[in-house]
Amino acid sequence: MNRIVARFADGHMDELKALFFVKDFDGDPGYTENKEIDPSNPPAGRPIKVEFQDGEVLVGTTTGYQPSRPGFFLVPLDPDSNNERCYVVAAATQEVCFL
Numbered sequence: 475m476n477r478i479v480a481r482f483a484d485g486h487m488d489e490l491k492a493l494f495f496v497k498d499f500d501g502d503p504g505y506t507e508n509k510e511i512d513p514s515n516p517p518a519g520r521p522i523k524v525e526f527q528d529g530e531v532l533v534g535t536t537t538g539y540q541p542s543r544p545g546f547f548l549v550p551l552d553p554d555s556n557n558e559r560c561y562v563v564a565a566a567t568q569e570v571c572f573l
Contacts, residue, residue: 491526491566494557501556508552509533511573517551521573524548526566534560539570 509531511521519535526532534548545563564570 488565490563491528491530492532492563493561495559495561496556497558498556505554505556507533507550507555511551517549519549521551522548523569523571523573524562524567525569527568529568532560532562533573539572541570 509523511517517535519537520539522534522536522539524532524534532548532550534550536546536548539546541564543564545561547559548562549559550557562570
C-alpha cells in the first residue's frame with residue numbers, strides 16, 4: 475500500500491529540491507542505484523539526467539520536461555530504486571540533459 479504524507483505551505487517552492495514518491499520511507503542507505511540504460515530493455519519515456527545544485531544526480535525518464543516549466547516528473551531508470559518517481563523543481567537543478 476502506498477502512503478504519501480506531505481505537508482507543504484504555498485509560496486515555498488524555492489525551498490524545495492524535489493518531491494520523492496518512495497516505496498519505503500526507510501529505504502536502503504547502502505544501495506547504489508544503477509544509472510545506466512539497459513539496451514536490452516529500453517525505458518518508456520525520454521532518458522534524462524538531472525544534476526541538482528547540491529551535487530546529487532538522478533537518471534531516469536520523463537515525458538514532460540520543458541525548460542520553461544517550473545518542474546517535471548522523472549521515473550528512475552533502476553527498477554529497484556526506492557524512488558517510484560520524483561517531481562523535480564527546475565530552479566533546484568544545476569544541469570538537465572537528455573541522454
